Amino acid sequence: MTEVPAKQPGIISGMMERGDLFSTACPSRAVLRHITSQWGVLVLVALLSGTHRFSELRRKVSGVSERMLAQTLQWLENDALVNRKSFPVVPPHVEYSLTPLGVEAARHVEALADWVEASLPRILEKQAA
Numbered sequence: 241m242t243e244v245p246a247k248q249p250g251i252i253s254g255m256m257e258r259g260d261l262f263s264t265a266c267p268s269r270a271v272l273r274h275i276t277s278q279w280g281v282l283v284l285v286a287l288l289s290g291t292h293r294f295s296e297l298r299r300k301v302s303g304v305s306e307r308m309l310a311q312t313l314q315w316l317e318n319d320a321l322v323n324r325k326s327f328p329v330v331p332p333h334v335e336y337s338l339t340p341l342g343v344e345a346a347r348h349v350e351a352l353a354d355w356v357e358a359s360l361p362r363i364l365e366k367q368a369a
Contacts, residue, residue, distance in 0.1 A: 274315040284346035
């Protein structure tokens, strides 16, 4: 009887079971930077309400430039947190939505954003003191 070799783990899963934010070489640092950037947080929270076109996101996330919004969406798409769906029409029609992983991340940053908003009076009081 021949022995069946044990299943080899995938390249990625074999390298790392979990990220290590304290390691300079860990790719989790880049993902964390994308998610917790000023625009990353706001885009993720905005997309929790559903699918949006680029122009809708730009209006909703007040103050973000077109360039910064495009870059943030690209980072989040590359991190598998945002879906980009392009429709073959003129003028171009592109929609953005959260992936299941993106919903999970967005809920976490939404909790942090809610805490900041709720704690703002105390924060401002301490800053003024």
